[in-house]
Amino acid sequence: MNLEAAIKDFHAHAEKVKMYNSAMAVMYFDAATVAPKGGIADRAKRSGFFAAQLFDLITGDKMKELLAALSPHEGRLDPITAGMYRMAKKNYDKHVKVPAAKFRAFRELVTKAQNVWEDARKDDDFAAFAPYLKDIIAASKEMVEYRRIDDAPAYDYLLDDYEEGMTMQIYDEYFGKVRDAIVPLLKGVVESTKKIDKSIVQKPVSIEAQRKIAHYIAGMIGYDHNRGYICESVHPFCNSSSRDDVRITTRYNENDFLSSLFTILHECGHAIYEQSTGDDIAQTMLSRGVSMGIHESQSRFYENVIGRSRGFWEFVTDELKTYLPDAYKDMTAEQFYEAANYAAPSLIRVEADELTYSLHIMIRYEIERMIFTQDIDVMDLPAIWNKKYEEYLGITPPNNRLGVLQDVHWSGGMFGYFPTYSLGSAYAAQFLAYMKRGLDFDGLVKKGEFAAITAWLTDKIHRHGSIYTPHDLVDKIAGEQLNADYYVSYLQEKFGGLYRIGM
Ligand SMILES: [Zn+2]
Numbered sequence: 475m476n477l478e479a480a481i482k483d484f485h486a487h488a489e490k491v492k493m494y495n496s497a498m499a500v501m502y503f504d505a506a507t508v509a510p511k512g513g514i515a516d517r518a519k520r521s522g523f524f525a526a527q528l529f530d531l532i533t534g535d536k537m538k539e540l541l542a543a544l545s546p547h548e549g550r551l552d553p554i555t556a557g558m559y560r561m562a563k564k565n566y567d568k569h570v571k572v573p574a575a576k577f578r579a580f581r582e583l584v585t586k587a588q589n590v591w592e593d594a595r596k597d598d599d600f601a602a603f604a605p606y607l608k609d610i611i612a613a614s615k616e617m618v619e620y621r622r623i624d625d626a627p628a629y630d631y632l633l634d635d636y637e638e639g640m641t642m643q644i645y646d647e648y649f650g651k652v653r654d655a656i657v658p659l660l661k662g663v664v665e666s667t668k669k670i671d672k673s674i675v676q677k678p679v680s681i682e683a684q685r686k687i688a689h690y691i692a693g694m695i696g697y698d699h700n701r702g703y704i705c706e707s708v709h710p711f712c713n714s715s716s717r718d719d720v721r722i723t724t725r726y727n728e729n730d731f732l733s734s735l736f737t738i739l740h741e742c743g744h745a746i747y748e749q750s751t752g753d754d755i756a757q758t759m760l761s762r763g764v765s766m767g768i769h770e771s772q773s774r775f776y777e778n779v780i781g782r783s784r785g786f787w788e789f790v791t792d793e794l795k796t797y798l799p800d801a802y803k804d805m806t807a808e809q810f811y812e813a814a815n816y817a818a819p820s821l822i823r824v825e826a827d828e829l830t831y832s833l834h835i836m837i838r839y840e841i842e843r844m845i846f847t848q849d850i851d852v853m854d855l856p857a858i859w860n861k862k863y864e865e866y867l868g869i870t871p872p873n874n875r876l877g878v879l880q881d882v883h884w885s886g887g888m889f890g891y892f893p894t895y896s897l898g899s900a901y902a903a904q905f906l907a908y909m910k911r912g913l914d915f916d917g918l919v920k921k922g923e924f925a926a927i928t929a930w931l932t933d934k935i936h937r938h939g940s941i942y943t944p945h946d947l948v949d950k951i952a953g954e955q956l957n958a959d960y961y962v963s964y965l966q967e968k969f970g971g972l973y974r975i976g977m
Contacts, residue, residue, distance in 0.1 A: 572620045742773075771897070913930060
């Protein structure tokens, strides 16, 4: 096959992959929101069928043949084809080198383990989950050996699965800086005489009013309602079947309307990324955001960097009050700003505030690192976990339900996933610093001119989809890689000011 024909063939095959992915995204959204319970078995059969077809497209003989045809020309492909080749090759290698039977056994193990974990968490019974966790760790290590191409540590392979290019060496340096800066900063917050009263934003707001707020906030921040839809689900998420159909979900709590408001801003960050893909790649498999870390940087940018800024509340408070009950009529922008940034040590990651969030992630990273580099007994994990919470957050979980058993990830075999959550916050702060070199960020937010901010993010990040690796994408913006200094300074400045530390 000559190169031109191979490229044409490859694009046609990749389009099929995209079609299956799009159809499956719509099915997933349907299942997670409005689909009737009675149809579960039927839907499982249908999604299993499509998943098998898709698996064949990305790992079958046709893909093998196409990758082999393009391989000798790798350095000379146009950027779009090169990006598609990179993605397809990584996916192919990851799935093909592990024997199918091993892969199936692993899926079965984690399916079972997730059920066991759910009960173990409910019953606060770590011992019931421990043997499964032990097997999952062993299987994860074994699967890495099948696809090993160098002598990098096994955990590096897993880190790379969730964020291309990431290694323990990079994360060690990153979390080292986070630990050195945030642990003392949190201590300062705890000891500060400045207290923030969160209860002033917990007066009831009807669900009906909150739905209107969600619609208003999303549109105002730049989410295109004409190419999107807001729905409700137990766990909020963003669902993209194409650039022109990007849906988000939230959940409402009458006594905590800010929770949904920030969820909307978070999911809008993911959605605006997906809605802003460039014309040149919109119809290709590169149209999705490049990685978990970069995706999360966009959601955190809209949720925290914009949404939890003083300027945002100065802009939004008057308009927001038109949707809120009378109980809120005397609230000032400053009061909203402070309440939105209440920070304190807590046990549960998903409820953590902006300041402490990365400490929760750091603990999980340190433990995963131990699991994969030292020979530790899984039965020791609860004690290790609790000790780290005491050391970094100054609190000890009273039981394993609020400790080592709280997250679903390990029962699903997702080792290496957690650090990407923290990367999102760090990249968001890094992008803010770059943006401020050319834009009056604070001034724009105060005036509600979010379009100029989104235009910057679209130009530097959104429009490129997955053409570049996360490293190359960040490098293209300002000629450097992940740098925790930006994130650390951002938190020190913000929370130091809010809690009057060192003043
Ligand atoms: Zn997210």
